[in-house]
Amino acid sequence: MLKKLALAMTAVGLLMSTASADFYIVQEKATKKCKVVETRPTETTWIQIGPAAFKTQAEAEKQIKTVCVEKN
8 A cells, every 4th residue: 555655656746747847948059040948958059048947838939939039
């Protein structure tokens, strides 16, 4: 019984952590191309632009057009 409870709590924890994922708008320094990612950029070739984070990917995709100016 204790194993089932522990397994259930682990499953709930994983679902909660997945549900609260943040999305970021990043821009590649060299090409100025933008994209939405789920992890904060740590590389030096990508920089984060726009607000700190978005709660949904749809919000980030909507804002990418206003905060990102891409070079063609």
